[in-house]
Amino acid sequence: MIYKSITYGIVLLFSVTVASAQSKPAWSNVFKSINEEVEKSSAAYSNLKEATGSIGHRLTGSENGAKAEQFAYDLLKSYNFDVRFQPFEAESWSRGTISVTINDKAYKAVALAHSPVKADVTAPVVDGGNGLEEDYKKDSAAVKGKIVLVPIGLLPGSAQGLHNLHRSEKTALATKYAAAGVIFFNVAPGGILLTGTASVTGSLIPIPAVCISNEDGMQLKEELKQKAISASVKMSNFSGTVKSRNIIAMLKGKSLPNEKIVIGGHLDSWDLATGAIDNGIGSFSVIDIARTFAALKLQPARTIEFVLFMGEEEGLLGSKAYIAQAIKEGSYKKIRYMLNLDMSNDPRGYNATSEEDKALFQSIGQIAQAIDTSFKNTFSSGFDLHSDHQPFMLRGIPTAGVNGHLSREVLRCYHADCDSFDLVNETELKNTVRFSTMLLYGLADASALQAKLIPDNILKEKLIENNLKEPLQIAGEWRWGN
Numbered sequence: 001m002i003y004k005s006i007t008y009g010i011v012l013l014f015s016v017t018v019a020s021a022q023s024k025p026a027w028s029n030v031f032k033s034i035n036e037e038v039e040k041s042s043a044a045y046s047n048l049k050e051a052t053g054s055i056g057h058r059l060t061g062s063e064n065g066a067k068a069e070q071f072a073y074d075l076l077k078s079y080n081f082d083v084r085f086q087p088f089e090a091e092s093w094s095r096g097t098i099s100v101t102i103n104d105k106a107y108k109a110v111a112l113a114h115s116p117v118k119a120d121v122t123a124p125v126v127d128g129g130n131g132l133e134e135d136y137k138k139d140s141a142a143v144k145g146k147i148v149l150v151p152i153g154l155l156p157g158s159a160q161g162l163h164n165l166h167r168s169e170k171t172a173l174a175t176k177y178a179a180a181g182v183i184f185f186n187v188a189p190g191g192i193l194l195t196g197t198a199s200v201t202g203s204l205i206p207i208p209a210v211c212i213s214n215e216d217g218m219q220l221k222e223e224l225k226q227k228a229i230s231a232s233v234k235m236s237n238f239s240g241t242v243k244s245r246n247i248i249a250m251l252k253g254k255s256l257p258n259e260k261i262v263i264g265g266h267l268d269s270w271d272l273a274t275g276a277i278d279n280g281i282g283s284f285s286v287i288d289i290a291r292t293f294a295a296l297k298l299q300p301a302r303t304i305e306f307v308l309f310m311g312e313e314e315g316l317l318g319s320k321a322y323i324a325q326a327i328k329e330g331s332y333k334k335i336r337y338m339l340n341l342d343m344s345n346d347p348r349g350y351n352a353t354s355e356e357d358k359a360l361f362q363s364i365g366q367i368a369q370a371i372d373t374s375f376k377n378t379f380s381s382g383f384d385l386h387s388d389h390q391p392f393m394l395r396g397i398p399t400a401g402v403n404g405h406l407s408r409e410v411l412r413c414y415h416a417d418c419d420s421f422d423l424v425n426e427t428e429l430k431n432t433v434r435f436s437t438m439l440l441y442g443l444a445d446a447s448a449l450q451a452k453l454i455p456d457n458i459l460k461e462k463l464i465e466n467n468l469k470e471p472l473q474i475a476g477e478w479r480w481g482n
């Protein structure tokens with residue numbers, strides 16, 4: 001036992017030495033000032049309250065969306081940043097009318113985004129299981145011309161380790177197997193309806209996709225075991241090219257100005273409520289992190305861009321536009337890390353695509369933990385999809401974020417008509433701001449960063465390792481052939 005503890009002691013000493021070797025002595029005071037500044041003067045909660053109260057939802061391409069873009073721009077300007085709009089045009093979608101009748105009974109339903117401008121489908125309903133490829137392969141003709149009933153998530157009792165697909169990927173599969181429409185049912189109980197895009201490409205889909213409540217969906221699955229069911233789905237929606245703008249504030253680096261850290265979060269939201277959690281807490285944290293840098297006149301080595309993306313919900317439109325511009329200019333090579341805050345709340349640690357800078361992340365976390373022991377300094381790594389880090393990651397740019405948490409109560413309102421300001425916890429929002437500001441400062445001021453732009457052949461392997469080949473192929477974003 002003694003031998004073990006001595007060895008453990010040496011290993012611990014070694015890792016602490018390595019970790020702390022990554023940080024700079026000055027950081028401890030800087031982090032303390034960040035902590036005090038945020039605790040004392042954070043405006044994230046009050047700014048989000050005002051935005052959700054005076055603007056409402058922030059749907060891309062809508063009047064509200066444009067107001068939100070100006071609101072964010074004016075805030076960053078008021079913190080004396082060099083701010084600019086990055087306009088982009090994109091196919092956008094907004095909902096119109098809908099009616100869903102099943103066996104002559106009307107059901108509460110919302111359309112999923114990018115459903116057809118006009119649809120009027122009446123057809124038998126079939127149970128699609130989890131709506132995964134393996135479900136269709138059981139009888140590939142079963143859903144042809146029918147309306148398929150599938151869950152947004154995985155059904156209770158599904159096989160361990162089964163990978164769920166995103167609702168857009170499930171819709172693409174239903175289309176591939178010639179279904180006439182898709183009725184999704186929510187996983188969250190309580191009669192809650194969920195929206196979100198059902199398109200993997202961001203363009204209109206050929207069949208209507210709607211969401212009904214969990215209770216109605218499970219009930220229909222039971223009824224389908226007893227009798228035939230017919231459904232009628234009627235809808236009208238708007239689709240067309242809209243103008244929107246990312247908002248970018250820049251802080252020039254001191255000694256390494258040609259290296260850049262991008263911190264971003266999407267400002268846009270869906271229209272069923274005010275998008276307080278998705279992504280009010282993330283985007284207004286980014287704005288308040290910028291406010292904290294300005295208030296403390298922080299001047300790290302590398303350049304920082306604070307970016308509020310629009311169009312995330314419609315298919316990462318703003319972050320794709322940002323990366324397309326950065327590739328055109330060649331400036332994407334300067335980006336050493338992209339930090340994404342999407343529904344990030346009350347961090348307990350940090351994450352990154354790779355482990356190359358784990359020691360640095362841990363050393364930053366150690367200083368944070370010395371200031372506040374509620375910070376657990378966890379570290380995780382891996383690749384995933386479906387938020388604004390994705391276009392950066394698919395160009396080999398290292399991405400990172402914070403390991404936060406949200407209660408089941410809050411998560412059940414994801415993309416739903418109950419995602420409103422009363423769900424926001426002020427203390428947890430402040431925690432997101434202070435611990436993210438510390439991470440950002442550490443990455444922007446570190447003497448060296450180990451993670452580099454990932455070469456394409458290595459990136460391909462990493463994506464396969466992380467089970468992302470199939471979803472990217474379905475989305476038409478897998479550029480490595482078969």
Ligand SMILES: [Zn+2]
Nearest residue numbers: 278279342343
């Ligand atoms: Zn989001």
